[in-house]
Structures are given as structure tokens and as C-alpha cells.
Amino acid sequence: MTRHDIPALHVSSESFKEGQTLPPAQRSGKMRAGGQDESPQLGWSGAPAGTRSYTVTMFDPDAPGHGGFWHWAVLDLPAGVTSLPAGAGAEDNRRLPPGALQLKNDAGFHGYLGAAPPPGHGPHRYVVTVYALDVEQSGLDAGTSPAKLEAKLAPHILGRGTLTGIFERH
Template sequence: MAMAESLSLSSNDISHGELMSKQQEFVGFGCTGGNMSPQLSWKNPPKGTKSFAITAYDPDAPTGSGWWHWQVVNIPLSTRSLATNAGSVESEILPSGSRQIENDYGVEAFGGACPPKGHGMHRYRFTLHALSVEKLDLPTRASGALAGYMINANTLESSTIEALYQRE
């Protein structure tokens, strides 16, 4: 019996285990990058998938709780990619019905990497979640933790690209 292929995530802009470009660096807090979310593509969603979510999280941020850089929920099942900079403020590139959750910079958009100078290498986990529900009904101004909880509670399968970044 043939096994179904696993959910897979790929990108033209970032690579697993590799440094991100200045294009994915934040603008502010001393950072001067492009603040552009990376292009992402995926395939092989598991049976029962009804929508997707994408998260970008830095577990190395010196906060005690990491740093949410991006969360997008309610991505339609028919979607298989997001273009570079789809996570901009008031994005018109995101698929209809998708919703960006407020990141830890306080903006409903992608917020690029901006680790403290001299803090060393940080890991940025871009994760695609195949969800068992069509829509996550989150309150206005939902926290990253609440969105993360609801995403994880409804995830059938996920795939991650862990990119790297540091400032000296």
C-alpha cells in the first residue's frame, strides 16, 4: 500500500538552516531591513484539511516567551502559496478571508527579524498548519498565545522551515 506524502513547505526566499536576507529584517528598533514576509508554497495537505494557518516564531527572543513575528489564519483550502510580502500591513495579496493576527510588535502583519545586537544567532520557525476547521473564530486583538493555542488545537499536520538571523 502506498503511503500518502507528508505536508511540505518550501520557499523561494528562505531556506531551512540558512541565514535570511536583509529583506526579512524588521524596520525599527534599530533594524533597517525590508520587513517583507517570505514567499511560501506548500503541497500534500492531509485528508480532512479545511484551511491553513502560517506562523513565524522566534524561540530565542530574550522575553521568556519567544516572539511572534507573524500569524495568518483562515487561509482557504484552495490556497497553495503566498507571494513575497503577502504579510504587509493591509495586504491585498493575502487570499480572501485570511486574517493576520497582531504580532509582538503590535501590528496585524508580518514583522521581520530584529534580534538584539550581539545576542547571537536566532531561529525563525515558519510553520504551515493544515487545520481541521474552515475558520478559527478569534476575538478582535487576539493575542499570539491565544491564536497559537487555537491553531495547535486544530492542526492535523504541520511543516516548518527554520531559518536563521543575527545582528552583530
């Protein structure tokens, strides 16, 4: 199966809609973007047969510098989990299912970091991706870089879906 043949998952959120501006809850407070660093509520459906776990990420491809900016990565979500509540990306992991693992974001901590583009840099896209995988455990640990995540998961991806929010700081 090539990357283009991967079946699409349907990803939705009560926190924001496709292409809409991220609300303050999903913006960063830590990076002074007037937000609360609360990961969005997410739901997904349409996983192919054989799905044994999910991975969820949020990435800003428009961030300055080389390679964008990883805001969130959570691995090893059980196959029976098809949604996450708002705030599931808290550093304490209390709102994630047992066994789920958060990687360090590019700000250096395990958990969700809200949108925080540089002021005057223009609109940034925040791409939430849900991957359906054919393994229960990714075999990765908390020290894995989110930038290397897709390559490491590639042989196990059965389905993938995205939801993109926008944010610009003036």
C-alpha cells in the same frame, strides 16, 4: 491524535532555504535591523485529506524575555491556497486571499515584522510554521494573541510543517 502523530507538511520558500541566514528583505526595517519587513514567499504541500484551511506563523524562540517573540500570524487561508507571495504579510492585507486574517505580532501591529534580534545576542531562529486545519474558519478574531494560537487551534490541526531561517545582529 497526539502532537507527535501529526502528519508533516512540506514547507519551502524562494526567499530562503532551511537553516540559512534570512536575507535583508525578511529582516526588520522598523526595528533597525537593515531590512524591509517583507514576509517571505512560502509554499506548502502534503496536506492530509479533510484540510479546510491553513494558518501560517513566524516565531523567534530565542528572543530574550519570557516566551519568545511572534513576528507573524495569518489565519483562515482557504484550503485551495498552497502558497503566499513575498510581501503577503503587509499591514494592508492586499496580498492575502479574501477572508484571511492577520493577528497582531508582538510589536503590536497586524502584519509581518522582520527578524531583529538584539545586537550581540547571538543567532536567532525564525520558525515559519504552516498548519493544515479541519475547519474553514478558525473562529478567532484579530484580537487573539499569537501566543495562544496553537492551543486554540490544537483540536483542529491535521498537519504541520516548518521552515527555519537564522539571523544574528552584531
